[in-house]
Amino acid sequence: xxxxxxxxxxIIDDDQITRTVLGxxxxxxYRIIEASGGGEGLEKILGKKDEICAVLLDVIMPGxxxxxxxxxxxxxxxxxxxxxxxxTAEATDSVLKEAYVLGVMDVISKPFVSYxxxxxxxxxxxxxxxxxxxxxxxxxxxxxxxxxxxxxxxLNRGMVEALATAIEFRSIESGEHVKRIHDIxxxxxxxxxxxxxxxxxxxxxxxVASIVHDVGKxxxxxxxxxxxxxxxxxxxxIMKTHxxxxxxxxxxxPQLREHESFQYAYDIARHHHERWDGxxxxxxxxxxxxxxxxxxxxxxxxxxxxxxxxxxxxxLEASTAWDMIxxxxxxxxxxxxxxxxxxxxxxxxxxxxxxS
Numbered sequence: 001x002x003x004x005x006x007x008x009x010x011i012i013d014d015d016q017i018t019r020t021v022l023g024x025x026x027x028x029x030y031r032i033i034e035a036s037g038g039g040e041g042l043e044k045i046l047g048k049k050d051e052i053c054a055v056l057l058d059v060i061m062p063g064x065x066x067x068x069x070x071x072x073x074x075x076x077x078x079x080x081x082x083x084x085x086x087x088t089a090e091a092t093d094s095v096l097k098e099a100y101v102l103g104v105m106d107v108i109s110k111p112f113v114s115y116x117x118x119x120x121x122x123x124x125x126x127x128x129x130x131x132x133x134x135x136x137x138x139x140x141x142x143x144x145x146x147x148x149x150x151x152x153x154x155l156n157r158g159m160v161e162a163l164a165t166a167i168e169f170r171s172i173e174s175g176e177h178v179k180r181i182h183d184i185x186x187x188x189x190x191x192x193x194x195x196x197x198x199x200x201x202x203x204x205x206x207x208v209a210s211i212v213h214d215v216g217k218x219x220x221x222x223x224x225x226x227x228x229x230x231x232x233x234x235x236x237x238i239m240k241t242h243x244x245x246x247x248x249x250x251x252x253x254p255q256l257r258e259h260e261s262f263q264y265a266y267d268i269a270r271h272h273h274e275r276w277d278g279x280x281x282x283x284x285x286x287x288x289x290x291x292x293x294x295x296x297x298x299x300x301x302x303x304x305x306x307x308x309x310x311x312x313x314x315x316l317e318a319s320t321a322w323d324m325i326x327x328x329x330x331x332x333x334x335x336x337x338x339x340x341x342x343x344x345x346x347x348x349x350x351x352x353x354x355x356s
């Protein structure tokens with residue numbers, strides 16, 4: 001049975017101008033309903049919960065605040081079903097912390113840029129739609145085991161691609177970045193000793209899983225994610241949460257948890273910032289506690305970041321990047337990994353010339 005996509009965005013804000021501006025941004029793609037307060041908004045959400053694809057929520061409102069609404073939605077188990085975005089000028093540390101604990105998808109500060117907010121929210125809506133379609137499709141195919149397995153494989157690959165697309169919307173350099181990480185990971189597994197013991201099918205799964213290494217960045221505010229200068233210590237601590245957030249997000253996709261690619265994707269998303277000497281994050285893994293395929297993604301990620309243009313830096317020469325990596329300036333890497341990467345680094349450089 002076909003499940004119709006939820007198509008309604010609800011805007012809850014006591015400021016009429018803000019509701020109008022947000023409504024104009026999304027009205028061409030979604031039905032818009034409004035509420036001028038938290039209590040009214042909560043009532044409308046509960047009455048139309050199967051139709052709502054996103055909640056845009058202010059924090060400070062008369063009566064029930066935005067945080068109060070989040071608590072109620074959490075109690076109704078709706079935070080995993082409907083993406084909620086706080087759009088507010090009151091983004092204090094305490095508000096941010098409680099909002100994310102309650103399960104808010106993102107906190108967007110006022111004033112906002114219309115194009116950015118459209119892409120930022122639209123990509124997450126499509127991600128939730130894809131997850132909902134996947135669940136529906138799998139349920140419909142339970143009567144035919146072989147067909148079910150085929151569809152799960154195809155749809156989970158599509159889910160990984162949808163997650164990567166969501167990253168592209170959030171970060172201006174992530175589109176080509178995730179493609180190169182896929183290519184480098186696959187090349188190293190196929191052409192160095194690090195791929196020994198992996199089948200061709202496993203290498204394909206790992207390469208696809210590598211593109212969601214930064215999926216947790218969907219939870220990082222744009223003001224930090226795309227900051228053109230050096231992050232403050234507090235901002236860096238928030239940025240570091242993307243690794244654990246990435247693992248948590250992948251765990252919330254039930255069908256992916258049951259798929260053979262899940263462990264690869266989870267390990268890569270959560271542990272690609274771990275380091276060989278245990279100084280990485282989020283879990284301080286060291287040595288062979290870090291899966292070899294995750295180590296490959298880690299060094300590929302660092303290399304690509306160094307030789308690519310980012311909002312906060314110009315690209316470095318490949319030779320300079322390699323000197324920084326091999327000297328330990330970018331953290332400690334497995335000596336065997338360094339030897340393997342160095343043995344194919346000249347070939348990897350060609351990926352960049354081919355796409356420049």
